[in-house]
Amino acid sequence: MSSADNLDELAADPKRPQAAPARPPTDLRGRIRVRLGAEDGSLVAYGFGGQRVVIPAFAVGAVRTVDGYRLGSLDRGRALLVFDHQERLLLRARGRWETYGDVAAVCRAAGAPAPTHVRYFSRRRKAGRGRRERQRRPPLYQRAPGCRKLRTAPRGHTPRVLARDAVFFAVVGAAAFVGVIPGAVLPDWFGAVRVLLGLVGAVLGAAAGSWLFAALSHLVNDGLRWAVASCSARSLAPAGRFFRRRPRSGAWSAWATAGMVALVPALIAWGPGVGIASLAHGLSDSSLVAQLRAHGVSTPGFLVDVPQYSTDDNGQATVTDVATLTFVPNHEKKPWETTDPAVGGRPLPLNQADPGDTKERMTVVYLPADPDTAAARQQIAGSVWHGAPTANVIVGSLLTLALPLLIWRLVYRIRRQRWLRYAALFDETGVDHE
Numbered sequence: 001m002s003s004a005d006n007l008d009e010l011a012a013d014p015k016r017p018q019a020a021p022a023r024p025p026t027d028l029r030g031r032i033r034v035r036l037g038a039e040d041g042s043l044v045a046y047g048f049g050g051q052r053v054v055i056p057a058f059a060v061g062a063v064r065t066v067d068g069y070r071l072g073s074l075d076r077g078r079a080l081l082v083f084d085h086q087e088r089l090l091l092r093a094r095g096r097w098e099t100y101g102d103v104a105a106v107c108r109a110a111g112a113p114a115p116t117h118v119r120y121f122s123r124r125r126k127a128g129r130g131r132r133e134r135q136r137r138p139p140l141y142q143r144a145p146g147c148r149k150l151r152t153a154p155r156g157h158t159p160r161v162l163a164r165d166a167v168f169f170a171v172v173g174a175a176a177f178v179g180v181i182p183g184a185v186l187p188d189w190f191g192a193v194r195v196l197l198g199l200v201g202a203v204l205g206a207a208a209g210s211w212l213f214a215a216l217s218h219l220v221n222d223g224l225r226w227a228v229a230s231c232s233a234r235s236l237a238p239a240g241r242f243f244r245r246r247p248r249s250g251a252w253s254a255w256a257t258a259g260m261v262a263l264v265p266a267l268i269a270w271g272p273g274v275g276i277a278s279l280a281h282g283l284s285d286s287s288l289v290a291q292l293r294a295h296g297v298s299t300p301g302f303l304v305d306v307p308q309y310s311t312d313d314n315g316q317a318t319v320t321d322v323a324t325l326t327f328v329p330n331h332e333k334k335p336w337e338t339t340d341p342a343v344g345g346r347p348l349p350l351n352q353a354d355p356g357d358t359k360e361r362m363t364v365v366y367l368p369a370d371p372d373t374a375a376a377r378q379q380i381a382g383s384v385w386h387g388a389p390t391a392n393v394i395v396g397s398l399l400t401l402a403l404p405l406l407i408w409r410l411v412y413r414i415r416r417q418r419w420l421r422y423a424a425l426f427d428e429t430g431v432d433h434e
Contacts, residue, residue: 019102021095179205275396301327
């Protein structure tokens, strides 16, 4: 049952007006269980569990809808409050009740005072000349003897909400983990593209998990309502009345717009950023390889681990394993050590089990005039563009080309949403916007 159907249910008898929160809480059969009505000169409030609270109109001193209020030391949110003549609470009901003037119609029919709305500023705001108003707390009220709280949620609502949230995070987490898998299983030579695919997969997986959870929640709720209606009627209820295709939610559209906004800096970083960096590193590696091939001298050497130590601001030491080439240059007697260059996107790998135990024999090619310019022979044997550099440059170029299209689409989407809001406002006020 839709919200419009629920509101029509409240307006069934114009002589006995009723009011409900802006989002009326309903049971499994779609019936409104939280409402305020006028009966025989009294205000009558209905809540879940068959709750019925009757307050004679002569005992009512004021009816207020508030953005927030206090009971003791606790701050509470939006509510409908009924007071006695000593400004004490007789009834309180959570929710936003101040819409459509329904509360005023109920009070008028019951003979109770007209309702008023109490606002307060929950945040500091500017008061002019650079000053700020002092933060104002919601008003403090006292309970009257026999004060009642309207049950605006069914029993066991809190455990169900906690269980629902736990299932939501489990589904979204599992979907995000599945989205990371494609990027994680790629070989290392894909370079930064693996990280990009992992991030994109995690975001898309989380979005798919959110959509799946919402779809399953709607399906379960619709199924329960259909089952309850079928049991009450002792016959199969028409499924089309319960399993309806819901209109597109504005929240999903807002999340999609926010995602596109966040995607702009991501594309800038992973498009021109990664592409230009990979291209610069590739050109630098190509220059190094060309020099070593043309003027390099070969000599036996080893690949070893030379740890580097650093200390952070808290005094905690960090050890970094650095792949290092050690060799004896020709016409020299003292061994020479130089850091292995990251040709092709990464240096030679150390022993994963124990990097400090690495001592791999290999042929080192170096420049006689500058022994610090050196690399292993296998590093300069092939193309420096094989693997990660080429993949990063290609992906960076594609994302750079996609960036103007994304910005154009984002601007179009924001302008269209703004136009739709204006159109809806004109339709509500009856103004012709053609």
